[in-house]
Amino acid sequence: EAQVTQNPRYLITVTGKKLTVTCSQNMNHEYMSWYRQDPGLGLRQIYYSMNVEVTDKGDVPEGYKVSRKEKRNFPLILESPSPNQTSLYFCASSPRMTGSSYEQYFGPGTRLTVT
Amino acid sequence: GESVGLHLPTLSVQEGDNSIINCAYSNSASDYFIWYKQESGKGPQFIIDIRSNMDKRQGQRVTVLLNKTVKHLSLQIAATQPGDSAVYFCAENIGRSNYKLTFGKGTLLTVNP
Numbered sequence: 428e429a430q431v432t433q434n435p436r437y438l439i440t441v442t443g444k445k446l447t448v449t450c451s452q453n454m455n456h457e458y459m460s461w462y463r464q465d466p467g468l469g470l471r472q473i474y475y476s477m478n479v480e481v482t483d484k485g486d487v488p489e490g491y492k493v494s495r496k497e498k499r500n501f502p503l504i505l506e507s508p509s510p511n512q513t514s515l516y517f518c519a520s521s522p523r524m525t526g527s528s529y530e531q532y533f534g535p536g537t538r539l540t541v542t
Numbered sequence: 543g544e545s546v547g548l549h550l551p552t553l554s555v556q557e558g559d560n561s562i563i564n565c566a567y568s569n570s571a572s573d574y575f576i577w578y579k580q581e582s583g584k585g586p587q588f589i590i591d592i593r594s595n596m597d598k599r600q601g602q603r604v605t606v607l608l609n610k611t612v613k614h615l616s617l618q619i620a621a622t623q624p625g626d627s628a629v630y631f632c633a634e635n636i637g638r639s640n641y642k643l644t645f646g647k648g649t650l651l652t653v654n655p
Contacts, residue, residue, distance in 0.1 A: 431585075462645075469631065469647040470586070485642065517585050530576065531643065533585030 429454045431534035433518050439540045440508055448503045448537050450518030458521040459501040460485070460531065461493065463514040470517065476501055508541040515539075554652045561619040563649045565632035568613060574635040576643065577606060577617045581628045589617070589630075619651075627653045 431452045440446055452459065460475035462485075472485030476495040490512055492504040501520075505512060515538050519531040555561050567575070573594040578586035592599045592606045592615075599606050605618040615632050629650050633643040 467647065470633075470645040472642060472644075475642065486644075519585075530588045530591060533578075533587070535585050536583075 429532075431518055431520050431532055433516075433534040433537045435537060436535065437538050439542065441542055442509055443507050446505050446508060446539075448505075448516060448518075448539070450501045450503065450534060451499050452501075452518075452520040452532070453499065454520060454522070454532065455498065456520035456522050456532070457498070458531075459495065460519045460521075461491070461501070461503045462517045462519065463487065463512075464517060464536075465514050473503070473516075508539075510541050513539060513541050551647070552650045552652070554654060555622050557622060557624060557653055557655050559622055561617075561622045561626070561651060561653075563617045563619075563630050563651065565615040565617075565646055566613060567615060567632075567634050569634065569636055570610075570613070571636050572634040575606070575608060575615050576633045576635075577604075578631045578633065578645075579626075579628045580631065580648070586631060622651075622653050624653045624655055627651055 434449045457478050461473040462470045464470050471487050473487055473491050474482055474485055474493040476482045479495050479498050482493050482495055495501055515536050517536050518534040521531045576591040577589040579589050580586045590601045590604050590606050592608050597608050603620045607616045619626055629648040631645050631648045633645045635643055
């Protein structure tokens with residue numbers, strides 16, 4: 428089944444404890460992206476990657492890191508989480524964007540709580 | 543910065559009625575628009591898209607209308623069903639060299655049986 432998977436789905440952690448949220452897609456998509464979703468603010472892009480070893484900042488990159496060493500994986504790293512990073516996180520992927528379609532396929536989400 | 547917005551945060555309709563969800567955008571450089579549906583506890587799911595060189599596009603029970611003059615986008619759902627209850631987001635892409643989607647804040651659609 429073609430899908431985007433994220434792990435963990437739920438995580439409660441403490442301030443300052445490094446964590447990684449994994450994202451993997453099995454559709455051979457070139458483009459991958461991370462979003463956070465907060466009440467009243469909608470989906471905001473954190474980082475995106477257009478291909479292996481190519482990443483760039485989105486709208487809210489502060490406090491996050493990403494890497495794209497392989498095409499299928501795009502982990503989101505929080506080196507020192509803070510309470511304001513409590514949110515619902517979504518990973519998304521898309522096939523090569525040729526200009527005809529920018530449809531992104533979303534994972535199920537990771538709910539992160541930082542205390 | 544410029545962003546995609548919505549006219550109504552909530553919409554309640556009766557089963558079988560048609561639903562119209564609106565979206566306003568402010569960036570005239572936006573050339574691609576997409577509607578997503580997000581059910582409770584799930585990630586957004588693609589519904590339909592439209593390019594700026596079109597003013598209407600139809601899918602299965604859904605129609606997207608684009609009015610570039612007033613920078614307005616709408617999603618029409620025919621014969622709304624309880625399974626259509628969800629949050630609906632519009633998103634825009636600005637320019638073909640920019641792969642970023644900017645999302646609106648969402649409209650909650652509730653379908654009453």
